[in-house]
Amino acid sequence: MAVDTESFLHLSRPLAPTALNFQSSNSPLSVSIQTQAVLSILDHAIRRDLPTAPASSSRVIGALVGNRSEDGSEVSVSSAFAIPHTENEDQVEVDVEYQKNMLSLHLKAHPREALLGWYTTSHELNSFSALIQNFFASPETGTFPHPAVHLTVSTDPGADVQLKAYISAPVAVNAERAAESCLFIQVPHRVAYSDSERSALELISSAKDVETRSAPVVSDVEGLTYSLEQTLSLLDRVSDFVSAIIDEEQEPNNALGQYLMGALSLAPKVDPSSIESDFNNHIQDVLMVSYLANSIRTQIDLSQRLATAALANDEKTEKDGEKGEKGERGERGQRGGKRGGRGGGRGGGQREPREPREPREPREPREPRENGD
């Protein structure tokens, strides 16, 4: 599943210097970016330092990490981490040490991932970009022999968030300036999300039209309600469209008519009685499971209560007994009777196999007294 696939013609990637016994492939490269990497970058863009001087740039940079297919023709960016850097008119400083440490920390938790390239939060490509790109593409510190991917994410207020992916080829007017120049070539990219992330994206999207930009995690039934409402409104729309055509209020459309016919013919032909019985059977099964689950819960709840409640009950009866002995004899008999009833009720429970939690020995002293009554 992917969004944001632009039509893109990409014939071959630029020639790159090759290692002695490594023939770099020059087949097209495609970049897929997973949503949490984009979210990471956007989060970093928000948490940027305020520019100290007006001249310094407000963009932030970070590293892209992820997987590369075996032939290197496809890379999948699965996460990103920020790297502190400072940039002004004359120079750029990237915390190389930080990048190294963070990468090793990240790889500890994701052992099968590798450094892929870097990102920045502005579309501008300048000589500093080239400098950083060459750093990330170099054999010692970067992705060589694979090309380093450079991802630019526009984060200008009031504009759409746009992504662009590049790889680079070395180019230089002379040897001295080779470090700070390179040729950026745009490559196709897509934002991809898997099935498992769909539900998460759904939840996140539910907050996109809300003023507070936050939404509660909904239960299954609530989610179902929203989905049903949405589907119903879509169906209504289609039926409105069809009836408008039948009433000759709207121009008919052959393509849509064919499409709708195709869709409707997919409905299975069934025997009403068999459906009725299948339906009844299944709903009974489901309700039975629900009933059983709840009775198991009640049973276990009861067992837990009895496990701790039995002793407390006994203490109370003991106290009752003491008071009773001090009091009138008739009253005592009455109490004794009550006690007996309670004891009997509990005795009934005892016969069940799952009632052995009741501690036995504190009951012992009570029996003779009851007999004495």
Added chain:
Amino acid sequence: MALHQEPPLSIGGIPAFEKALPEDRTSREEEGHFLVVSPYTEKAHLLDLRTLDAENALLAQALVHMKCLRSDYATAPYIDTFNWSEMMEELGRLAGRDGHRWRETSFYIVAFRSQIPPTTVYEDLGTLDKAAHAEATASGGFLKYWFGTPDKDGRNLATCLWRSQEDAKKGGVGPGHRRAAVAARDLYSHWKIDRHRLIIRDDVKNAPFKTVQVEALVVMKIVKHCAASFPTTATGCIVGMDKEGVLEVTNTFPFPTTDVANVDSSHQNDASALAAAAPRAKANMVYQNDMIRHLKEVNVDANNVGWYTSATMGNFVNLGFIENQYHYQRDNDRTVALVHDVSRSSQGALSLRAFKLTPTFMAAFKEGKFTTESLQKSKLTFKDVLVEFPVNVHNSHLLTAFLHQLPAAPPSAEVAMPTSLADLQRDPVKLPLYPSSDALDLSIDPFLEKTCDLLLDSIESHYTELNNHQYYQRQLAREQAKITAWQTKRKAENAARVAAKQQPLPEDEWQRIFKLPQEPSRLEGMLNAKQVEQYSKQVDGFTASVSAKMFAVRGNLLPE
């Protein structure tokens, strides 16, 4: 006079009390707005509450309950000498009664440690002291005065609590105080004055959080990590901050796991067990601290606020989960466990829940005692183990902009009509992410089946627990029978010995001879009960949605 500047005494914040408790008149010897704040009860020694602002008046009233906890108060550390925690509780109660929201306030404490030689007449000191106290009370801001009696070496402690250092200075310039100070030179053999600052923090900062707000980035990262390692358990750490009753979770990172790719699937459980234990592993603590330090450099909130774990059909309530959360909550009360249920999310709405251990359970778990007796005393049931918090997801502005670029609901305006069927097939309508039509999926039986299996497992472990207890009880009864037999025998023996005019043998020796079996812990059973409750609620949820879907299907296939 030797003056020692001491570091501030920090005695935590006052606990927040939600409801006012009934006022305890008897313990507050109050006469209108005059309060007895010293051992002297004459009018000149009473504190007028009207002269004080709310914080000081409340503290003065709370200080009425000041008690000395140690008999060696003359030499003991100041903070251990008095019942500060009780007083702070009382303060919270008083603030709650008045509906007052406490603001951070600092107070000034003077502790006078002295030693008098045996020659000094203690009563003389008392007269001087009384005069000085009346004077200080008149000058204002004198919240509490306490003194002990000299111990056998003549050492003693007297302490006063002031509104501020300025008040303390003002209170000490009068003639009465000077006379006492002059006398002190002759009457005491040794003395020392310690000064402390008492800071009572805001109750707002100390209020426990009520909801958990999770940033979209965190949701995505957790979902991704849990789904990638499914069915192995995945765990990680969450960072964020606690702000005005909302625990904001703003970033997360997974804990390192052992690579199980090359190991065959029979070791899967080991990997799960390792991952489940990861949050409390020592190596991961180092990793966590390292990571948080690095994140701090790029302006990420650098406070650990808990951890997350993945679950399958809600099967997370186990001892490992409790131990992890205990491990976090022991050090910091503001931590939660986020549970992401991978299986449930795949069939419906995302399942992300936040849990914390209750304070009662924390206390019980710390003791490590879950016997019948202790459970009766603490009234702890399986329902009190975990407390769940509502979870909200939050997006940044930038993210909201990004989300609006993803497929949205079909536009309501007029759309261009397609010219051919191929057009429609080539460019299908993209369905919006929310509300998702995936929720309409009909295959729910596998989930019910799975939950039933898990329920059966729970019953199994319930029986194991029961058997353990039965075994214990049989064991206990047998031992008890033996003891009774022994006691009767010893009694008979003693009767015989008394008859024979011999010394009777001791009758409590059985305690040494017999050993009662240990009662098995009830914790497992409790957690199992909690787990069953969880499952049955889950089944209820499934039933609700599946019956709705089934009626929809019937309505579709059998139109009336």
